[in-house]
Amino acid sequence: MPGGAIMERWTLRLSALVLALVMTGPAQAAEPDLSTMSAGARVAFTKAMPKGGELHNHISGGIFAETLLGWAVEDGLCVDVSTLALARPPCEGQNLRPVAEAMADEVLYSDILDSLSTRQPGFLDRSGHDQFFGVFGRIGAVGPARGGDRLATVMEDLAHQNTFYLEAMVTPQGAASAALGLKVGLKSDLSQMKAEIEAAGLAAVVDAAIAQTDVMEARAREVLACDTPNPRPGCQVTVRYLVQTTRIIPPEATFAQLQLGVALVQADRRWVGLQMVAPEDHPTALGNYRLHMEMVGFLTKQGHLAPAALHAGELTFDYAPPEHLRDHISQAVRIAGARRIGHGVALPHETDAEVLAAEMAQAGILIEVNLSSNEVILKFTPEDHPFAWFLERGIPVSLSTDDSGLLRIDLSHEYERAVAYGADYADLKRSARNALAFSFLAGEGLWSDPGQYRRPAPACRGQIGASEPRGGCAALVSSSDKAREQWRHEALLANFEAGFRGRSRR
Numbered sequence: 001m002p003g004g005a006i007m008e009r010w011t012l013r014l015s016a017l018v019l020a021l022v023m024t025g026p027a028q029a030a031e032p033d034l035s036t037m038s039a040g041a042r043v044a045f046t047k048a049m050p051k052g053g054e055l056h057n058h059i060s061g062g063i064f065a066e067t068l069l070g071w072a073v074e075d076g077l078c079v080d081v082s083t084l085a086l087a088r089p090p091c092e093g094q095n096l097r098p099v100a101e102a103m104a105d106e107v108l109y110s111d112i113l114d115s116l117s118t119r120q121p122g123f124l125d126r127s128g129h130d131q132f133f134g135v136f137g138r139i140g141a142v143g144p145a146r147g148g149d150r151l152a153t154v155m156e157d158l159a160h161q162n163t164f165y166l167e168a169m170v171t172p173q174g175a176a177s178a179a180l181g182l183k184v185g186l187k188s189d190l191s192q193m194k195a196e197i198e199a200a201g202l203a204a205v206v207d208a209a210i211a212q213t214d215v216m217e218a219r220a221r222e223v224l225a226c227d228t229p230n231p232r233p234g235c236q237v238t239v240r241y242l243v244q245t246t247r248i249i250p251p252e253a254t255f256a257q258l259q260l261g262v263a264l265v266q267a268d269r270r271w272v273g274l275q276m277v278a279p280e281d282h283p284t285a286l287g288n289y290r291l292h293m294e295m296v297g298f299l300t301k302q303g304h305l306a307p308a309a310l311h312a313g314e315l316t317f318d319y320a321p322p323e324h325l326r327d328h329i330s331q332a333v334r335i336a337g338a339r340r341i342g343h344g345v346a347l348p349h350e351t352d353a354e355v356l357a358a359e360m361a362q363a364g365i366l367i368e369v370n371l372s373s374n375e376v377i378l379k380f381t382p383e384d385h386p387f388a389w390f391l392e393r394g395i396p397v398s399l400s401t402d403d404s405g406l407l408r409i410d411l412s413h414e415y416e417r418a419v420a421y422g423a424d425y426a427d428l429k430r431s432a433r434n435a436l437a438f439s440f441l442a443g444e445g446l447w448s449d450p451g452q453y454r455r456p457a458p459a460c461r462g463q464i465g466a467s468e469p470r471g472g473c474a475a476l477v478s479s480s481d482k483a484r485e486q487w488r489h490e491a492l493l494a495n496f497e498a499g500f501r502g503r504s505r506r
């Protein structure tokens with residue numbers, strides 16, 4: 001046989017072998033295909049899968065209506081039966097009834113659940129957008145005193161989904177800080193405004209915010225029985241907070257809230273970053289958008305004093321004219337110095353969108369993706385949502401709920417939902433790791449290549465997924481909040497994957 005023919009035959013055999021390995025190699029064969037799973041199997045799978053953490057969770061919207069109503073009964077609140085909103089006592093007046101009494105009326109009870117969630121599309125002829133944002137006002141009577149109860153509820157729910165990190169959005173001393181801004185007034189010189197707010201008494205508001213955090217956490221630990229012999233699973237969830245500021249109040253008030261946020265992040269390690277909330281399409285938010293970005297960039301020194309995750313590009317033509325879809329995300333990234341973007345669904349509409357997408361992929365600016373929220377508020381479907389494009393362009397993403405209680409979902413649901421948007425298991429696994437690698441937790445991470453996860457930090461090579469870290473890796477894990485949470489996640493992930501790999505071999 002001529003040498004060339006032998007070579008050719010060997011090349012053919014080799015390619016066949018490579019092909020066989022690619023098709024049926026051990027890792028490939030065991031990788032679950034979520035798109036062909038039955039719905040039940042997919043739900044069970046995503047529920048059990050460790051999802052790392054949640055980076056976009058407004059705990060004010062994180063509570064199901066039934067739980068809120070339970071607290072409302074304990075607190076003696078009322079329902080306004082004309083607006084289907086909760087109200088403070090006394091329950092006097094034509095339309096006010098005690099919550100307990102209203103709940104006894106089956107039809108009224110069901111209407112109240114509809115009113116306090118988005119479960120009934122088109123309820124009272126409202127759009128999903130209006131129904132969603134309106135709920136916050138209708139549950140406002142369940143006041144900040146229930147902050148610890150809310151926190152405990154969200155922690156416990158995450159723990160039951162094999163997920164142990166939460167970056168919760170909370171508004172600390174929102175009215176007190178806004179009042180300082182209103183007192184000082186808007187100045188064209190941001191340095192001067194900052195100095196005057198400082199002089200007006202910001203330090204006392206920082207102290208009050210820290211005290212409020214202590215109270216909230218103590219209540220959450222009490223609810224979860226954390227300091228008893230039988231702590232609830234939720235006690236194992238590590239919590240950090242993002243300072244929510246409001247974009248629909250006068251800009252000097254927003255500025256003071258942001259200034260409080262930076263001071264709080266510097267004073268208290270539980271507070272790790274800033275956020276801006278309220279509808280981005282509100283006229284005040286649209287009108288002041290650029291000013292807000294300049295304020296964040298100025299106060300945080302573009303993220304160097306405190307990192308920011310910003311809702312940006314949560315817009316469609318239904319809610320804003322085209323000019324507002326062209327540059328909100330680029331301003332958040334380039335002017336404010338945001339390290340993460342909430343929603344970002346208008347990214348394809350931005351001027352030079354491909355350039356911006358490449359810049360975000362390169363700089364590792366993550367998009368917090370909230371699929372159900374986008375479906376309800378902005379009417380997105382898997383066919384027109386840019387999720388797959390984010391992945392194609394290499395922009396890091398992490399799935400989150402936004403407001404699980406209002407939307408009546410959980411984090412696992414979002415992972416399950418992502419399959420309809422084209423995500424495979426590798427995408428979900430990356431989303432979970434991103435939730436820790438792109439968190440604002442302090443310290444060095446466990447990975448040299450966040451977003452890729454091929455190269456562990458040198459000290460931890462060959463150890464990822466083991467039960468206990470050794471040597472330099474043990475030192476990293478014990479000294480870094482981020483590495484500690486990542487280590488825990490990798491151990492859970494290894495255990496989870498061993499489970500389905502074991503099943504697939506049988």
Ligand SMILES: [Zn+2]
Pocket residue numbers: 056058311342402
């Ligand atoms: Zn949000």
